[in-house]
Amino acid sequence: MSLPSFKLLRPRNVEDALGFLHRYEKEGVQICAGGTDLLPSMKQRLFSPAYVMDIRGIEELTHIRVVPGLGVELGSLVKLSAIEDSGFIATHYPVLREAVMTVASPILRNMGTLGGNLCLDTRCLWxxxxxxxxxxxxxxxxxxxxxxxxxxxxxxxxAVFSGDSAAALLCLHAEIEIASPKGRRRIPLADLYTNIGDDRMRLGKSEILTRIFLPEASAGYSGVYRKLRLRGSIDYPLAGVAVAIRKKGKIIDDARVAITGVNPAPRLVKDATHALIGREMNEHAAMVVGELAARVAKPLTTSLLTPEYRREMIKVFAKQSASRATPSGPSIRD
Ligand SMILES: Cc1cc2nc3c(=O)[nH]c(=O)nc-3n(C[C@H](O)[C@H](O)[C@H](O)COP(=O)(O)OP(=O)(O)OC[C@H]3O[C@@H](n4cnc5c(N)ncnc54)[C@H](O)[C@@H]3O)c2cc1C
Known part of the structure; x- marks a missing residue:
């Protein structure tokens, strides 16, 4: 399959990119970061934009920066492989590394960006x-x-949101920065998604995701990510669960559970937090987490695996992950 014809735009900074988006808004501009999802979709004629804007030249969005007292700032162009290789992320935000390491394959993670992973198009068998x-x-x-x-x-x-990193980032209460011609705004990541398959994000045509923030308060949570996929070595999640837990002694001080691959948006399982805080992790508590996660999952026949099986696997993964994610790691100040 060949690509449709398009004109290529290559901004060198965010202001140039916003200028292009504004100037060619009527004709249609598609942002291309790593292109690992977009280009195959263009070959399938799911997108045939007049302009493709390759943002890889925007150097300011390629860094992982630790901001003392605040947490970590990741440019939207940070490669998934850079997150995988970051000792700092592995130590302080392990759930993010776990999720990122399950995305596609090493080659695709070396091209794919965190921003592209969060803005991924929703998927469906049809x-x-x-x-x-x-x-x-x-x-x-x-x-x-x-x-x-x-x-x-x-x-x-x-159509289902099928990115892996979003579930982990929801557990970390991540925020994002969106740049538009009117300025920049910062919102919780959860607010990016609409939970509607064909209108998946609250991102205007002249807006671009520029940064992702991990709060310092979310550092040190132990974390686990599990996913169900058709091809074990390279595939989108058909059900994914992220769990981040902080303990004081044996008692759970805070817990966050999020799911992906089963709804049109990644979702936090808010009731799981209330169910776990102040308790010890045991078989019963883990089972409750599984039940609560399965209640939020609304899979339909959007993939080759049945909705019943995918919902059941959400339950199984949530239970297993909650049991595994017990000892907490160091906080950033440790
Ligand atoms: C065989 C295969 C297997 C895959 N398996 C997985 C998997 O297991 N898990 C998974 O999560 N993904 C998977 N992917 C999808 C993809 O590789 C990753 O999600 C990757 O992180 C996408 O990032 P990218 O930079 O390549 O995005 P692109 O393809 O460049 O963009 C994806 C979408 O995001 C938009 N976009 C990108 N950056 C921005 C921005 N800064 N602001 C606004 N919009 C933006 C684009 O316009 C496009 O709509 C797979 C892909 C393939 C081909």
Whole structure:
């Protein structure tokens, strides 16, 4: 499959990038970071933008920076492999490293960026196909059609958010910076997502994700990430669970659980926090976490694995991860 034709834009800084987005907004500009998800999608004609803006030349977005007293700032262009290789992230934010290490393959992690992973398009069995395949089925509500094959008669798209790092970052209460022609704003990562398959993010056409912040208060939580995928060595999550836990002695001081790969957005399992704080981790507590996570999961027939199996695996992974994520690591000041 070949790429459709497009004009290439190559900004050198964020201001240039915003200028391009504004100038060519009507014609359509698609941001390309590592291109590992976008380019295959363009070959399938899921996107045929007039302009592709390759942002890899924006040097200021390529750094991991520790900001004393605040935490860590990651540029949106930080490669997944850089996060994997960072001893600091491994020590203080282990859940993020665990999740990132499961993304695709080493080569793709060396090209793919954290920003691209968070802004990943939602996926569905009826959508991530070639043009001919989709045409033969009368297209779907997410692209070129008006019917949903997953929920026939429905007018809502159920395509699934299938990035790994977002679940870990939700557990870390990460925030993001969005740059627009009006200035920069900082919001919780959770607020980026709409939970609607075909309109997945609250990101305007002339906006760009520039930074991700990990609060210092989230450092030192022990962390586990587990995922279900078709091909063990290289595949998107069909169910993913991240757990971050901080303990004082044997007692759980704080706990966060998030899921991905089963809803149109990654989701925090807020009730799991309330269920665990002030308790000891044991078989019963881990089972409750599993039940609560499965309640938030709403998988439909968007993949080759059945919704029932994927929901069950959310339960299993949440239970296992909660049991595993017990000893807490050092805080940044240690
Ligand atoms: C075979 C294969 C297996 C894969 N397996 C996994 C997997 O297991 N887990 C997983 O999470 N991903 C997987 N991926 C997807 C992808 O490789 C990663 O998610 C990667 O991190 C995407 O980053 P990127 O920089 O390449 O994004 P791109 O492909 O460049 O962009 C992805 C999307 O994000 C938008 N975007 C990128 N950067 C920004 C920004 N700064 N601001 C606003 N929008 C932006 C783009 O416009 C595009 O819509 C897989 C891909 C392939 C081809």
């Amino acid at each position: 959508y991530n196909q070639s043009l001919q395949w989709r045409k033969s089925c009368g297209y779907c509500i997410k692209k070129d059609g008006d019917l949903c094959h997953v929920a026939p008669g429905g007018k809502v798209c159920w």
